[in-house]
Each structure stands twice: as C-alpha cells, then as structure tokens.
Amino acid sequence: MTLTKQDANLKISTADFERFRDFFYRKTGIRFEDSKRYFVDKRLVERMRQTQASTFRDYFTHMRFQASGEELQQLINTMTVNETYFFRESHQFDCMVQELLDEIVKVQGKRELKIWSIPSSTGEEPYSIAIYLMERWPSIQHIDVELMSSDIDSAVINKAKAGLFSERSVQYLDKVLLKKYFTKREDGMYQACDDLRSCVHFSQVNLNDQLQMKRYRDIDLIFCRNVLIYFDDSSRRSAAESLYDTLAPGGFIFLGHSESMSRISSLFKIRKFHHALAYQKPSV
Incomplete structure (x- = not known):
C-alpha cells in the first residue's frame, strides 16, 4: 500500500497530542489519559482528512x-462517545415514579415539575423517562412536567429529535410498550411516535460552560449519569457546583452506578430510597 503525501503528514506527535488534550480539556472539561492516545489520534486524523488539512498544525489553527x-x-461530536439503550439502570426510574417525585409534590406542594436529562445522547434516556412518567406515575394526570434533555454533541441531539432507534436500543422494552410508542420500519429501525417525541425539549449544552448552565434553574430532578467519570477532579467539582445551582431547593440528582457525588462535593445530602440512591440539594 502506497501512502500519499497527505497521509505521510497526517501524524500526531506526542507534543501535538498533549497540546490538543490541554485545549480539549479547557473547552469541555474532558481529559484524555495517555491510554486514550490511539482513540484520539484516530479521530484527529479523520477530521484532518475531512478538512483536507496538510498537517496537525494547520488543522489545529483552523479549528481554533x-x-x-x-x-x-464537529471535533467534539467525534470525540464524545454515545452508547445507551432504553430503560438503562431502570431502578432509578422506578425510584423516580414510586418514591422521589411523590415526595417533591407532597413536601413542597408543587403542581409543576422540571426534569432534566444530561447528557441526552441519542435520546434513549429522556424518552425512557417520558414513558415511565406516562405509564407508571399516576400523578402525571394532574401535575405538569417539563422534560428537558441536553448534550454537548449536536449530532446526537439531532438523532434524538428524530427518534429513530436500532433494535439493540429497544431490546429491554416489553412488546406492549414497543408497539404503543414505536413503529418498526422496513429497514429494521424503530421510529418513536410523535406523542413521545413531543414530550422532550432538546438543547445543546456544555456542562463545563458556566454561562450556558445559567440558563437552567429551578430543576426538580436531574439525571446526569455516566458523564462525570470522563472529567478530572477539578472539572467534576466545577460541574457539581453548576448542577447544584440549577436545582431547585430540595431537588435531586441521579448519577451513574460507578459515580459518587460524596467524593466530589459536600454540597449535596445523600438520600437512600428503597430503589436507588440520590443526591439532594438542601431546602434551606
């Protein structure tokens, strides 16, 4: 196989990798360890080819x-990993509809609730929340719920809005729900119905951007699962503080099973429910 002149120049040196890593960290809060070098190099070269950059220096200057x-x-979209499925870590959804939301309504006397799913990925999580609310929370009949979902990746937000899912994504949905909320297409993909798609408002947000995060306030429940593990300690603390500010007094946040807010910030109170663990912003 003969390399073209462009291919020969599409190499990422150690200095290039470190320079890019520092830049990407400042922009997103995500830090790539040395073990991710192959992953990063491959995707940088991919973007260099797409933009016809002759060297990393040319590409980096153009991008910045x-x-x-x-x-x-485009680079952020390429570098962020999005893989999920419906009803993932469903014990937290059970906690939401069987314990947590009823407490918020009863204790705080609310008739309107805000729920935020971040990151949205391709939409499986926020649509799972919507299905749980409609199917398993009787109070939805007289409580208004605003369901929002956000991601740093503009491409996956567009996919989420389209509501088109693979068989793998819907594998844990029972047949009744699958038939009720989705239509199977000839190509084997599943199309979410209009009623389900209309339940969620999608937006693009960088969790590490404090100005963007200030747009979100008085949220009663946040799902922020399996994203803080990609941050370093400093970025985690910053993200935790931003999430704390977005919550209404007495509001809750769910993290992924391998994440612990108590190791990140002392701002939150740990709440142990029957189905799951949640972190609460004190009411006073």
Missing part, C-alpha cells in the same frame, strides 16, 4: 480560529 466554530463542534 474558525469564526463559525463549526469544526470545533
């Missing part, structure tokens, strides 16, 4: 100073 910021967003 492009007025539209389009290439930076």
Whole structure:
C-alpha cells in the first residue's frame, strides 16, 4: 500500500497530542489519559482528512480560529462517545415514579415539575423517562412536567429529535410498550411516535460552560449519569457546583452506578430510597 503525501503528514506527535488534550480539556472539561492516545489520534486524523488539512498544525489553527466554530463542534461530536439503550439502570426510574417525585409534590406542594436529562445522547434516556412518567406515575394526570434533555454533541441531539432507534436500543422494552410508542420500519429501525417525541425539549449544552448552565434553574430532578467519570477532579467539582445551582431547593440528582457525588462535593445530602440512591440539594 502506497501512502500519499497527505497521509505521510497526517501524524500526531506526542507534543501535538498533549497540546490538543490541554485545549480539549479547557473547552469541555474532558481529559484524555495517555491510554486514550490511539482513540484520539484516530479521530484527529479523520477530521484532518475531512478538512483536507496538510498537517496537525494547520488543522489545529483552523479549528481554533474558525469564526463559525463549526469544526470545533464537529471535533467534539467525534470525540464524545454515545452508547445507551432504553430503560438503562431502570431502578432509578422506578425510584423516580414510586418514591422521589411523590415526595417533591407532597413536601413542597408543587403542581409543576422540571426534569432534566444530561447528557441526552441519542435520546434513549429522556424518552425512557417520558414513558415511565406516562405509564407508571399516576400523578402525571394532574401535575405538569417539563422534560428537558441536553448534550454537548449536536449530532446526537439531532438523532434524538428524530427518534429513530436500532433494535439493540429497544431490546429491554416489553412488546406492549414497543408497539404503543414505536413503529418498526422496513429497514429494521424503530421510529418513536410523535406523542413521545413531543414530550422532550432538546438543547445543546456544555456542562463545563458556566454561562450556558445559567440558563437552567429551578430543576426538580436531574439525571446526569455516566458523564462525570470522563472529567478530572477539578472539572467534576466545577460541574457539581453548576448542577447544584440549577436545582431547585430540595431537588435531586441521579448519577451513574460507578459515580459518587460524596467524593466530589459536600454540597449535596445523600438520600437512600428503597430503589436507588440520590443526591439532594438542601431546602434551606
């Protein structure tokens, strides 16, 4: 196999990798360890080919100073991993509809609730929340719920809005729910119905961007699962503080099973429910 002149120049040196890693960390809060070097190099070279950059230096300069910021967003989309499925870690959804939301309504006397799923990925989590609310929370009949979902990756947000899922994504949905909320297409994909898609408002948010995070306030329940594990200690603390500020007094947050808020921040109170563990913002 003969390498072209461009291919020969599409190499990422150790200095290039470290320079990019520091830049990406400042922009997103995500730090790539040396063990991720192959993953990062492969995706950088992919973007260099797409933009026809002759060297890493040319690409890095173009990406950083492009007025539209389009290439930076493309790079973020490429570097972030999005893999999920419906009803993942369903014990937290059970906790939501059987214990947590009823407590918020009873204790705080609310008739309107805000729930936020971040990151949205391709939509499996927020749509799972919507199905649980409609199918398993009787109070939805007289409580208004605003369901929001956000991600740093613009491409997956568009996929989430489209509501098109593979068989793997819906494998844990029982047949009744699958038939009720989805239509199977000839290509084997499952299309979410309009009623389900209309339940969720999607937006693009960088969890590490404090200005963007200030748009979100008085949220009663946040699902922020399996994202803080990609941050270092400093970024985790910053993200925890931003999430704390978005919560209404007495609001709750769910993290992924391998994450612990108590190791990140002392702002939250640990609450042990029957089905799951949650972290609560004190009411006073």
